[in-house]
Amino acid sequence: MTIAPEKTARSMRDWPIVFPPAYEGSRIPARVPTILDVPADLVGSDDILQINFGPNHPSTHGVLRLIVDLEGEQVVGLNAVIGYLHTGFEKTMEQKTWWKCVTYPERIDYVGYQNAELVFVLAVEKLLAIDVPEKATWMRTLLCELNRIHSHLVFLGTSALELGAISMFWYCFREREMILDLYEMVTGARMHTRYFQVGGLAEDIPEGFYAECRKYVEWMPHALDDYLALLDRNVIWLERTKGVGLLSSEDAIALGQTGPNLRASGVDWDLRRDEPYLAYDQVDFRVPVYGGGDVYDRYRVRMDEMAESTRIVDQCLRRLERMDGKPWIVDDRKIVLPPREELHTSMESLIHHFKIVTEGFRVPEGEVYVAIESPRGESGCYLVSDGGPKPWRVHFRAPSFVALEATATCTSNAMIADLIAIVGSLDAVMGDTDR
Amino acid sequence: MNSGDMKWESLPGFVSIKESFGETTVTVEREQIRDACARARDDGFTFLADIVTTDYLGWGDKGVSGYIGTASGRDLHQPSTQGYQALPAPKPKRFSLSYHLLAMEQPRRRVRLQCWLDEGDPVQSVISVWPTADWHEREQFDLMGVQFDEHPNLARLLMPDDWEGHPLRKDYPIGGEPVRFSDAE
Amino acid sequence: MADAPKRLRDYGLQSERLLWPTKGPSKFEEELGVEEMERALGLTTLDKAVRWAQTKSMWPDTFGLACCAIEMMSIVSSRYDLARFGMEAFRSSPRQADLLIVSGRVAHKMAAPLRQIYDQMLEPKWVIAMGACASSGGMFNNYTILQGVDRIVPVDIYVPFCPPRPEALMEGIIRLHEAHQAGIEPAYARREVAT
Numbered sequence: 001m002t003i004a005p006e007k008t009a010r011s012m013r014d015w016p017i018v019f020p021p022a023y024e025g026s027r028i029p030a031r032v033p034t035i036l037d038v039p040a041d042l043v044g045s046d047d048i049l050q051i052n053f054g055p056n057h058p059s060t061h062g063v064l065r066l067i068v069d070l071e072g073e074q075v076v077g078l079n080a081v082i083g084y085l086h087t088g089f090e091k092t093m094e095q096k097t098w099w100k101c102v103t104y105p106e107r108i109d110y111v112g113y114q115n116a117e118l119v120f121v122l123a124v125e126k127l128l129a130i131d132v133p134e135k136a137t138w139m140r141t142l143l144c145e146l147n148r149i150h151s152h153l154v155f156l157g158t159s160a161l162e163l164g165a166i167s168m169f170w171y172c173f174r175e176r177e178m179i180l181d182l183y184e185m186v187t188g189a190r191m192h193t194r195y196f197q198v199g200g201l202a203e204d205i206p207e208g209f210y211a212e213c214r215k216y217v218e219w220m221p222h223a224l225d226d227y228l229a230l231l232d233r234n235v236i237w238l239e240r241t242k243g244v245g246l247l248s249s250e251d252a253i254a255l256g257q258t259g260p261n262l263r264a265s266g267v268d269w270d271l272r273r274d275e276p277y278l279a280y281d282q283v284d285f286r287v288p289v290y291g292g293g294d295v296y297d298r299y300r301v302r303m304d305e306m307a308e309s310t311r312i313v314d315q316c317l318r319r320l321e322r323m324d325g326k327p328w329i330v331d332d333r334k335i336v337l338p339p340r341e342e343l344h345t346s347m348e349s350l351i352h353h354f355k356i357v358t359e360g361f362r363v364p365e366g367e368v369y370v371a372i373e374s375p376r377g378e379s380g381c382y383l384v385s386d387g388g389p390k391p392w393r394v395h396f397r398a399p400s401f402v403a404l405e406a407t408a409t410c411t412s413n414a415m416i417a418d419l420i421a422i423v424g425s426l427d428a429v430m431g432d433t434d435r
Numbered sequence: 436m437n438s439g440d441m442k443w444e445s446l447p448g449f450v451s452i453k454e455s456f457g458e459t460t461v462t463v464e465r466e467q468i469r470d471a472c473a474r475a476r477d478d479g480f481t482f483l484a485d486i487v488t489t490d491y492l493g494w495g496d497k498g499v500s501g502y503i504g505t506a507s508g509r510d511l512h513q514p515s516t517q518g519y520q521a522l523p524a525p526k527p528k529r530f531s532l533s534y535h536l537l538a539m540e541q542p543r544r545r546v547r548l549q550c551w552l553d554e555g556d557p558v559q560s561v562i563s564v565w566p567t568a569d570w571h572e573r574e575q576f577d578l579m580g581v582q583f584d585e586h587p588n589l590a591r592l593l594m595p596d597d598w599e600g601h602p603l604r605k606d607y608p609i610g611g612e613p614v615r616f617s618d619a620e
Numbered sequence: 621m622a623d624a625p626k627r628l629r630d631y632g633l634q635s636e637r638l639l640w641p642t643k644g645p646s647k648f649e650e651e652l653g654v655e656e657m658e659r660a661l662g663l664t665t666l667d668k669a670v671r672w673a674q675t676k677s678m679w680p681d682t683f684g685l686a687c688c689a690i691e692m693m694s695i696v697s698s699r700y701d702l703a704r705f706g707m708e709a710f711r712s713s714p715r716q717a718d719l720l721i722v723s724g725r726v727a728h729k730m731a732a733p734l735r736q737i738y739d740q741m742l743e744p745k746w747v748i749a750m751g752a753c754a755s756s757g758g759m760f761n762n763y764t765i766l767q768g769v770d771r772i773v774p775v776d777i778y779v780p781f782c783p784p785r786p787e788a789l790m791e792g793i794i795r796l797h798e799a800h801q802a803g804i805e806p807a808y809a810r811r812e813v814a815t
Contacts, residue, residue, distance in 0.1 A: 056683060062686065086593040087764060091609060092609070192687065253482055255566055397484055611763065
């Protein structure tokens with residue numbers, strides 16, 4: 001079911017061989033797995049044009065810079081330069097208390113922001129070793145799956161826009177607006193909701209949410225049918241995406257790919273099913289795996305994942321509708337603010353409130369690594385705590401960072417127009433890449 | 436995720452093994468990290484998730500605050516803070532380098548291979564074991580200053596090429612600007 | 621009638637009938653009548669007319685950096701339709717763009733390309749600093765984020781929040797339109813910094 005490594009630019013069997021730089025004056029250095037270097041017979045010829053696919057380019061993937069060697073229309077050399085959005089999240093979070101830190105991970109993967117928030121909150125909860133109430137777990141699952149649909153919609157809209165299917169952008173963003181309305185109803189903000197709290201959720205689920213969400217769940221399959229009708233039987237789309245950007249399963253694992261990129265290369269690995277977190281072991285969903293390893297398969301994996309996510313949201317809704325009145329955050333006053341009504345009557349609550357707000361709660365000493373299946377792949381959070389109110393070290397394992405490492409391997413015998421399709425299909429968010 | 440039946444003690448350069456929070460951390464000697472990684476890959480850990488460096492400069496220096504005291508007394512300047520209740524356990528060296536590995540084939544398991552280094556200590560690059568280590572190692576070199584030997588392209592990745600210093604180290608300032616009315620810390 | 625409506629000659633306009641005495645009424649005058657035609661004419665200055673035209677088709681440059689870029693994309697989408705202002709044509713080339721919406725946090729590495737893009741735009745050009753990070757560095761006060769994009773480019777409108785709602789960005793854009801229509805110069809002519 002998986003494609004042979006000979007069809008890709010290189011595989012682990014070619015490795016490690018180190019060659020000197022491709023040609024004099026090349027900005028592409030010696031042979032490295034993440035760099036496509038110019039073949040020996042072209043070195044020194046005048047036909048190579050080196051262009052800069054600069055940090056500001058119209059394909060809406062943010063600030064990625066590709067230095068590309070072209071021979072005519074064909075890409076013979078490629079080097080990806082990142083860092084134009086490096087924000088220093090990890091160092092900044094070391095200065096903030098645990099409570100204030102939660103706003104930061106959302107901005108890392110700014111399209112799949114709920115998942116980024118979730119991974120940090122899960123890591124802190126693992127260090128604290130607390131049990132989150134059931135309602136919070138199910139609501140988190142629901143919001144993360146909505147976020148997965150949101151992320152795939154943005155991917156689909158922008159990738160189709162770049163390949164010329166411009167109307168897809170408007171269709172996808174129409175559904176995206178519906179999701180953002182749901183987020184706004186629950187959390188108050190469209191993006192970067194800061195709704196997940198260490199211990200549960202920040203607030204209770206408002207009335208009327210279940211009805212709105214159910215309307216969305218009933219509408220979404222029609223929208224997906226629309227997208228399939230627009231793209232999947234479109235000859236231009238098929239010609240531009242089938243057979244382009246091949247990545248074999250060996251190379252995908254060797255290059256650390258996860259998520260839809262890995263599943264499109266034929267490897268059946270999904271953290272929601274294989275290392276379940278939240279409530280994923282209690283919902284029924286399928287994991288789409290395709291063996292072609294090309295841009296078309298990555299697109300299909302994400303389309304199918306949207307359908308599966310809608311089913312998961314439906315199941316979460318059914319469970320949540322029976323949980324009215326249950327607690328949404330853990331009851332431990334040392335970690336969580338007490339309810340405001342208590343502050344009028346209880347002295348201990350007042351002191352707890354004061355301590356948590358001014359100094360922050362303490363997290364026991366230790367180091368953990370928590371990984372979840374974000375829309376881009378395995379998103380992980382490595383956390384080191386020294387027992388105090390602020391993190392000692394936070395590191396995020398960014399799936400987009402690793403996805404861009406595979407750009408060179410996917411771009412074998414590609415033309416420059418295919419390069420755009422490939423970079424789009426890897427679904428890299430630059431905030432996630434650069435952190 | 437437990438580590439299955441893997442005989443960790445037979446890893447080249449093995450120092451110790453620790454289980455906490457449901458995770459296995461295997462400490463190996465810095466000089467033999469590549470052999471240990473190759474051995475782990477051959478045993479099924481074909482997937483390298485992440486390479487992280489942690490700087491422990493100043494670990495435990497804040498002392499204990501609050502009403503709980505230690506043999507060396509308590510911090511009288513911060514009598515009623517909630518800060519540190521106990522001194523954290525001391526670390527062997529300044530930097531810890533962790534490799535997060537995952538075995539996808541049965542039995543599925545995760546492990547963290549860890550080695551300790553001081554500033555300036557070189558580490559063999561594991562790029563020949565897992566090619567994905569390329570950018571991870573470049574990032575750790577860029578932000579923490581860890582030297583990786585035999586890496587074909589150890590250049591800065593996230594910071595501009597002419598940046599001086601390694602930002603994520605504890606002795607590198609946070610930068611930015613002073614803002615009125617923000618905390619003293 | 622309090623005071624009679626002003627005739628064109630009161631504005632100093634010489635109608636062609638005065639300059640060419642033997643000319644009869646034009647087709648419009650015959651159909652509408654003289655009074656009606658003077659009421660139906662709009663009177664403006666060249667400056668105002670040019671400003672009106674610039675306002676109604678101020679094309680932005682695709683300068684999406686981070687999270688704010690996603691909200692900027694959603695003003696182009698059908699719910700918060702930017703095309704009603706004539707601005708849905710996001711130009712990729714800065715030489716064809718009028719408006720630079722800096723949407724997202726600007727790292728020091730990106731500051732040089734940002735200034736280069738700004739320099740490649742032709743006058744008149746405007747800059748909207750969208751979001752807290754572009755306005756002032758936002759929540760990131762550290763070694764790598766430029767504390768406000770007005771350090772390197774002159775900014776006309778700052779749109780706060782993180783990220784701004786599409787309506788908020790629209791408010792910023794509409795205020796920019798109104799300011800320009802009212803005669804306020806773009807920021808590079810007013811501010812002494814970063815020109």
